[in-house]
Amino acid sequence: MPGAIHAEGLVKEFGKVTAVAGVDLDVPEGQVLGLLGPNGAGKTTTVRLLTTLLRPTSGTATVAGHDVVRSPEKVRRAIGLSGQFAAVDDRLTGRENLRMVGELYGMRSRAARDRTSELLDQFDLNGAADRRSSTYSGGMRRRLDLAAALVVRPSVMFLDEPSAGLDPGSRLMLWEAIEKLAAEGTTLLLTTQYLEEADRLADNIAVVDRGQVIARGTPGQLKAQTGNQSIEMTVRDVARIEDATSLLLRFGKAKPTVDGDSGRLSVAVDGGANLLSEVIHELAATGIEIDDIGLRRPTLDEVFLSLTGGTPANSDEEKR
Amino acid sequence: MTVAVAPEPTAQDVLAAGGTLKSLRDTWVITKRNTLRMMRIPEALLLGMAQPVVFVLLFAYIFAGTFTVPGGGGSMAYREYMMPGFFAQTVAFVTAGNSSIGMANDIQRGMVDRFRSLPISRAALLNGRAAADIVQNCLVIVVMVICAVVVGWRIHRGLGHAILGFLLLLVLGYALSWVGVLIGMAVRTPEAAGSGNFLWLFPLTFLSNAFVTPSTLPAVLRFAAEWNPISATIQACRNQFGNPSLMQTHTFPMLHPALVSLLWSVGIAVICRTLAVRKYSSVGA
Incomplete structure (x- = not known):
């Protein structure tokens, strides 16, 4: 059964430029997919195709069960979009912006008014509700934009680089709002260049580069895919460091690196958590006391760079 | 094929989507928004209206004395002659400027x-743009009329005819809004829209009977001036207001200016609106 977002062989060409070169996606209902990629990878174009703002050159896509080309009206009724540039009217107040969107969704005036108050509360914008949005900070504008996308409680939400240009505090607030949405069962597709963001918010990640999905999986799977895990430990008694080194040598796939002053050792391994428990067991058996031990997985940054060949496409993100 | 059907948005709060009623309401919501946007920067609105007023005053007190209108009346007669020209020019600049810059x-x-x-009708955003222009045009016409009365312009055929004249101006403004919408979508930046407007608005409004009589122009320009939609509208206004018209030619548009003005406006509106709606649904594609 196709998911709430389903795309097959999606292609979008602008003249000679191919922005999206055959993307397949499937997001089951209630799941969060992170579309991760460098600038110009085709993330925004993909979102614009799925939200009916662009017609695909070829390929098909359904959102909430409706075909984006054949029934764009039905798709629009089921989705919320929060774009890369917060699209709120700068000369209207926060309240006026939300009411306008509500009325355009076809809500009656009273319903739009009530829903507006609810959203202003929820996104902590009450104090600024009657100020023009041009006076808002970047974070406030983003929250207002997100609120605008949520006026009719869409079943599928698209968030295009939701935290671009936000300070850490605002980003955290936005993440919490997004996590709440996901917890309520909204299907989400978010694009991001921040690996940390995808790691935290997404159930699944599709890594996009040059218009194609080059890897997909859960954040954990992607990290495992590149291997390069290591066991890191610190021995309590620096005198036992020789023993610890020879012990690690038996488990690691390369020579451990040793820091004799701090008693810290590190070795690349293949076995994951099971191997770690074996190492701990052995350490206990030989009576080597340790302060700290852990399995260190590669960060998504490392995964990302290894997948995209470390040379993100440098062209500007396609805005069309 | 079975598909995951998403719950429709809270149904009891939502009007039936699609249909003329929804489309009208969408247009109304967008018109409200555009009018509100206009009112939020009153200084821009005021400065925009001050500019034609300054021109009227310059013409009335500097140039009017040097132009003569056949039939006598001196500078007073020229002031009455030029005012419909200013009405039309101002309406053209305001609407085309507004809609192209607003759209971009x-x-x-x-x-x-x-x-x-x-989920709104494709045309609602554009209709709301043009409708807000009508609101602004009404404001602008009121200001221009006050200014005109101050410099000595009067209506001579009663209120009914005068209202007809102003209606023709509003219809012309509506048509030119759609030209502006089209330009705004084509150029995409407000700066380009702003400077692009001068390229066609100045020739359009000056190559007309607004301030001089086309009979003084070389044949080609004269033909253009006489068939210019602006000229027809101005000529019709002069007739409706009972202002001097300097009419020395007997070409069709000058003999039936109200009809020609209306045909032009409807023609421009229909063509540009159709193109604009088509372009809107593919904008950015």
């Missing part, structure tokens, strides 16, 4: 994306 602005700032991702 909405595209640049992502508002068009926002609106296009909503």
